[in-house]
Amino acid sequence: MGSETSTLPARMRAAQLYEYDGNLHVVELPVPTPADGEVLVRIAAAPINPSDAMFTRGLYGTRRPLPAIPGFEGAGTVVGHGGGAAGRALMGHRVAVAASAGSGTWAEYVTVAASSCFPLLPSLSTEQGAMLVVNPLTAWALVDLARADGHKAVVQTAAAGQLGRMIVRLGQRLSVETLNVVRRPAQVQLLRGLGARHVLSTHEPDFDARLAALCRELSATLAFDAVAGDMSARVLRALPRGGRLVIYGALSEAPCTINPGDLLFGRKRLEGFWLSDLFQASRLPTLLKGAVRVQQWHDPDFISTVRARFPLERAPEALRAYAQDMTDGKVLLVPGDAAVAA
Numbered sequence: 580m581g582s583e584t585s586t587l588p589a590r591m592r593a594a595q596l597y598e599y600d601g602n603l604h605v606v607e608l609p610v611p612t613p614a615d616g617e618v619l620v621r622i623a624a625a626p627i628n629p630s631d632a633m634f635t636r637g638l639y640g641t642r643r644p645l646p647a648i649p650g651f652e653g654a655g656t657v658v659g660h661g662g663g664a665a666g667r668a669l670m671g672h673r674v675a676v677a678a679s680a681g682s683g684t685w686a687e688y689v690t691v692a693a694s695s696c697f698p699l700l701p702s703l704s705t706e707q708g709a710m711l712v713v714n715p716l717t718a719w720a721l722v723d724l725a726r727a728d729g730h731k732a733v734v735q736t737a738a739a740g741q742l743g744r745m746i747v748r749l750g751q752r753l754s755v756e757t758l759n760v761v762r763r764p765a766q767v768q769l770l771r772g773l774g775a776r777h778v779l780s781t782h783e784p785d786f787d788a789r790l791a792a793l794c795r796e797l798s799a800t801l802a803f804d805a806v807a808g809d810m811s812a813r814v815l816r817a818l819p820r821g822g823r824l825v826i827y828g829a830l831s832e833a834p835c836t837i838n839p840g841d842l843l844f845g846r847k848r849l850e851g852f853w854l855s856d857l858f859q860a861s862r863l864p865t866l867l868k869g870a871v872r873v874q875q876w877h878d879p880d881f882i883s884t885v886r887a888r889f890p891l892e893r894a895p896e897a898l899r900a901y902a903q904d905m906t907d908g909k910v911l912l913v914p915g916d917a918a919v920a921a
């Protein structure tokens with residue numbers, strides 16, 4: 580391995596799953612050795628996202644062999660490589676990493692393919708860089724999907740989350756009106772504070788009728804749903820004839836209940852979106868270009884609010900804290916002495 584060997588310890592701390600039961604165990608493991616084409620990244624921060632929370636319980640689209648280290652993204656410094664021009668070029672650089680099938684980012688060190696690293700511009704903090712891949716690239720892809728088909732307005736659910744807010748801000752920049760669906764009054768205020776013009780909450784008794792009326796008024800025939808369960812049915816019902824519902828999350832953890840009449844007689848369509856597929860389908864230069872653009876527009880479009888920072892030792896507590904209040908912001912795992920739980 581090409582590395583700063585003098586500064587690398589032999590062992591590291593990591594949060595690990597023995598079963599897909601949601602229970603994290605903080606353990607000591609050997610620092611992994613990068614294979615050919617891989618780099619070793621010293622992690623400075625890694626967020627807990629809904630996908631991670633689902634992964635820990637075996638509810639996500641991929642699994643890693645047990646015992647497994649969770650964490651799909653993070654940021655840090657490249658401190659070693661297993662060979663290859665890309666790995667050598669990345670040495671010493673701050674990067675955001677996308678960790679997929681192999682090991683996760685909830686550890687002091689992770690090995691990832693050099694092609695899964697996105698160098699961070701000097702203008703971006705490492706902490707924000709840790710949240711650069713999953714949400715910003717998804718917001719980018721979803722708004723792009725809307726624009727590619729000429730949509731001037733889109734419906735989105737879970738709109739007060741970090742990704743929802745990115746879609747609101749990106750929509751404002753790119754002239755795609757958002758019809759934002761939330762579930763609490765405080766979330767209505769939060770989005771109005773961002774300048775969102777249309778915010779509807781499911782706690783309001785006339786929610787369904789108002790959503791349908793607004794979809795008609797703004798000719799919104801495309802919707803992004805991260806909630807699933809009966810939310811998918813309600814949004815699909817509200818869309819005008821020929822509407823298209825893209826499901827990209829399952830926060831309710833419930834199966835979608837769809838009225839077949841909407842598909843049969845309303846000529847409406849239902850599909851899924853998974854960033855992982857975009858990674859598979861896109862060429863590396865395209866992804867790198869996207870990562871650079873996202874960083875250039877980061878402030879304010881792609882900023883994530885951070886609610887708390889926990890040291891790795893407190894990863895189980897961090898996971899519980901995140902689940903208790905998602906809208907208030909991301910919970911970060913911060914290996915090393917800098918960790919301060921807010």
Ligand SMILES: NC(=O)c1ccc[n+]([C@@H]2O[C@H](COP(=O)([O-])OP(=O)(O)OC[C@H]3O[C@@H](n4cnc5c(N)ncnc54)[C@H](OP(=O)(O)O)[C@@H]3O)[C@@H](O)[C@H]2O)c1
Nearest residue numbers: 629717737739740741742805827828830831853854905906
């Ligand atoms: N398909 C992909 O490739 C992809 C990529 C990135 C993200 N995603 C998905 O995007 C979604 C949002 O991610 P995020 O990082 O923005 O999450 P986040 O910042 O944690 O926010 C989640 C938001 O959803 C709300 N919420 C949670 N459970 C809900 C429910 N059962 N019904 C209605 N609202 C609910 C939360 O409100 P409360 O505070 O009221 O709980 C919060 O406002 C997640 O489902 C995630 O998996 C998918």
